[in-house]
Amino acid sequence: xxxxxxxxxxxxxxxxxMLSTDELAAQTICRNIGLIFYMIPLSVxxxxxxxxxxxxxxxxxxxxxxxxxxxxxxxxxWGVISVVLMLLFQQQIILAFSQSPAVITQxxxxxxxxxxxxxxxxxxxxxxxxxxxIGKQSQSSSITLIGFWLVxxxxxxxxxxxxxxxxxxxxxxxxxxxxxxxxxxxxxIKRADFKEIALKAYIRKIKDKGN
Numbered sequence: 001x002x003x004x005x006x007x008x009x010x011x012x013x014x015x016x017x018m019l020s021t022d023e024l025a026a027q028t029i030c031r032n033i034g035l036i037f038y039m040i041p042l043s044v045x046x047x048x049x050x051x052x053x054x055x056x057x058x059x060x061x062x063x064x065x066x067x068x069x070x071x072x073x074x075x076x077x078w079g080v081i082s083v084v085l086m087l088l089f090q091q092q093i094i095l096a097f098s099q100s101p102a103v104i105t106q107x108x109x110x111x112x113x114x115x116x117x118x119x120x121x122x123x124x125x126x127x128x129x130x131x132x133x134i135g136k137q138s139q140s141s142s143i144t145l146i147g148f149w150l151v152x153x154x155x156x157x158x159x160x161x162x163x164x165x166x167x168x169x170x171x172x173x174x175x176x177x178x179x180x181x182x183x184x185x186x187x188x189i190k191r192a193d194f195k196e197i198a199l200k201a202y203i204r205k206i207k208d209k210g211n
Contacts, residue, residue, distance in 0.1 A: 002128075004141065008148035008177070012170055015156055023167050026106035029097040030114050030171065034121065037082045041122040044074050045129025052133025057201045061194045068130050068189070075126030079119040086115040110167040117171050120178040127185035134192050135201075143184045152177030 009031070016027035048071035055064035086093065094107045131140045152173050159169030 004144040005148055008152060011153055012156060012174060015153075015160055016167065016170060019160070019166060022100070022102040023106050025098065025100070025103045026110065026167055027170065029094075029103070029107060030110060030167070032097065033086075033093060033114065034118055037086070037118045038121055038125065040078050040082075041075050041125035044071055044078070045125045045127075045132075047071070048126065048129035049132035052130055053135075056134065056194065056198050057205065059198050059202060061198055064133070064194060067133075071126050071130060072123075075122045079122035082118050082122060083115045086111070086118065106167055110171050113168055113171045113175060117175045117178065120175055120182060124178050124182040124185060127182060127189065130189055131185060134189065134194070134197055136188055136192060139188055140185060143181050143188070147177045147181035147184070151180050 013024075013027060013031065016024050048067055051067040052064045052071075055061070055067060090108075090111055094104055094111070098104060098107070128140075131137060155176055156170050156173035159165045159173055163169060165172070
């Protein structure tokens with residue numbers, strides 16, 4: 001799941017490198033800001049993966065679903081907090097990374113869509129953790145591949161090079177990719193048969209004891 005999005009991020013940065021030096025610098029800063037706010041949902045995702053997985057392994061499906069609800073709510077709340085902090089302290093955050101007027105201008109153009117991306121990232125990272133807990137990584141990897149490589153990157157190329165939307169277009173394309181993967185991640189979670197997953201986990205546990 002992760003490698004398709006990581007490589008896609010490198011492609012997005014490569015696209016930015018084909019723009020101006022100021023836009024490349026702004027893209028690097030945007031990515032660092034996104035990573036700072038990403039740390040909390042990353043932790044939530046890892047915790048939900050462990051808690052949901054352990055609950056399913058213990059055949060406690062209601063508990064697993066309870067952890068899923070808590071994880072989703074936590075991701076949403078942190079996403080809202082992140083957006084509020086970014087918009088309230090926009091200039092302070094930008095100035096903490098660069099004093100260059102040209103870079104600041106590029107950052108201001110992309111900052112609102114960046115905040116929207118951060119919100120989406122909080123939600124999708126929560127879903128990633130849940131998917132890990134229910135063992136649906138193989139199915140979700142194709143969702144990630146399509147979202148970033150067949151939606152995000154092509155849209156970024158069109159917006160940046162054909163519509164001349166610069167850094168704003170780049171992050172808009174990345175946001176569209178996250179919308180796609182987030183929707184289908186939660187569809188995958190919603191359609192998951194928790195009884196079947198728990199049964200398979202129980203069978204594996206019995207086999208491991210036998211070995």
